Amino acid sequence: MLSRRALSLAFRSRSALRTFSLSSVSRDAGLAYPQVSYEEKYAEKLRRRAQEQGKSVEQLRAELKEQERQRRLQKAKEESSKTSGTSETPLPAKSSPDASSATLPPSASAARKDSSPVKALSSIFNIEKILQAPHTPEQISILWRGYHASRSGGTGRGYLCAALPVETYEKMLEVATKHPRFVIPVPRANAQLEEGSTQPAYEFYLMEWGFHGSPQEPSTSADIFARPKPSSNPQTSTILFTPLQEYKQRTSFATPYLVITHYTDLAKTHGLVLLRGEITPSTASSPNVGAGEDSGRYMLSQQDAQLLAVHVQRFYLWSDGSEARAALLKAFHETPAEFKWEELLKHTDFAA
Numbered sequence: 001m002l003s004r005r006a007l008s009l010a011f012r013s014r015s016a017l018r019t020f021s022l023s024s025v026s027r028d029a030g031l032a033y034p035q036v037s038y039e040e041k042y043a044e045k046l047r048r049r050a051q052e053q054g055k056s057v058e059q060l061r062a063e064l065k066e067q068e069r070q071r072r073l074q075k076a077k078e079e080s081s082k083t084s085g086t087s088e089t090p091l092p093a094k095s096s097p098d099a100s101s102a103t104l105p106p107s108a109s110a111a112r113k114d115s116s117p118v119k120a121l122s123s124i125f126n127i128e129k130i131l132q133a134p135h136t137p138e139q140i141s142i143l144w145r146g147y148h149a150s151r152s153g154g155t156g157r158g159y160l161c162a163a164l165p166v167e168t169y170e171k172m173l174e175v176a177t178k179h180p181r182f183v184i185p186v187p188r189a190n191a192q193l194e195e196g197s198t199q200p201a202y203e204f205y206l207m208e209w210g211f212h213g214s215p216q217e218p219s220t221s222a223d224i225f226a227r228p229k230p231s232s233n234p235q236t237s238t239i240l241f242t243p244l245q246e247y248k249q250r251t252s253f254a255t256p257y258l259v260i261t262h263y264t265d266l267a268k269t270h271g272l273v274l275l276r277g278e279i280t281p282s283t284a285s286s287p288n289v290g291a292g293e294d295s296g297r298y299m300l301s302q303q304d305a306q307l308l309a310v311h312v313q314r315f316y317l318w319s320d321g322s323e324a325r326a327a328l329l330k331a332f333h334e335t336p337a338e339f340k341w342e343e344l345l346k347h348t349d350f351a352a
Contacts, residue, residue: 068252118212118236121263127218137272144274158298160277160309169262169273170234172316179333180209184311186304187350204244205308212236215265233264241308255280257299258308279305
C-alpha cells in the first residue's frame, strides 16, 4: 500500500470545496454511476454513425467516452501550465553526485512524438543519465522523490510521488482495465450539514483510469534511424480525480483536481513504475478555493490528495482480505443499483 512515507508530500492545506452529507448524496440516484448518456440523448444519431463506421453502438459509445476523458485530461494539463508558473526543468539535487547527474535538463528529443496528452517521462527525468551509469531501483526512487521535493520553490507543494514495484502496478492495471471508474469519499469536518442532520459530511470524488499505450524501453543507442523494438513495458496510465458533483454539472468541462500518472518506462529495465501526482492549481475565479496554508494556490489539499492516492491501491490491489472492497468495485460497474454508500464508507481508511 502507498504509505505516508512512500508519498512525497509537503505541507497540509485546507480547501473549502462543496460538500454533502451522506443522506443528501444517497438521495440523488444519478450519483450512483455518473456518465454522459450518449445512447439516450442521441440514440438515433449514434446508431446511424455506428452503422456508417461499421462499429457497434457500444464501441462508438466507448470511443466517445474516451474522447471526453482525454479532453478533460488535456484541460487539466493546460490549467496546470497556465497557473502554476513553475518551470519543469529539473533542478540539481543536493544529496549526491548521482542525484545531480540524473536531474540535468533533458535533451531536446525528450518530447513525445505521439498524440498522447501524457508528458513524456524523459521531459521530467533525465533517463539518458540514469542509463549511462548503473542505478539500483532504490537509487532511482531516491532521485524521483528528491526531484519532486525540490518543486514549488523547494516545498514540494502540489505534487505526490512514489516508486511502485512493477508487479504491484500490473496487478492494479489488470483490475483497472475491467473497472476503470470508482468513487472515493473525502471527509469534510467543516461542511454545512442539512438542518437536523447528525451524519458526517463527505465529498465524493469520481476517479477515472485512462490507458496510453506502452512506452519504448529506454536505450543509450545514438542511432536515430534504428527501428524501435516492440515494447515489453506495461501501459502508461493516468487517473483523474474530479468532485462528483462538479462532474455531474459540467461533465466533459469538469476540471480534475488531481491527476496521477504511472510512468512505466523503467518497468522492464529496473522493475519500477514511477507515480507522479499533480494537484491542479487554482484560478482566481475558482469558487471552491478556501482558506489555509495554500489558500488560492491549489484546488485540493496535500492531505486529501494523499488520501485519494492511497485508496487507488486500497480498492485496485486485490489480495487476501480485500474481498469486500473488490465486491464494491464490481458492484459499482456491474450492478450500480445495488451499490451501497454505507458499505463504501466502512471500507475507506480516512486515517491513511
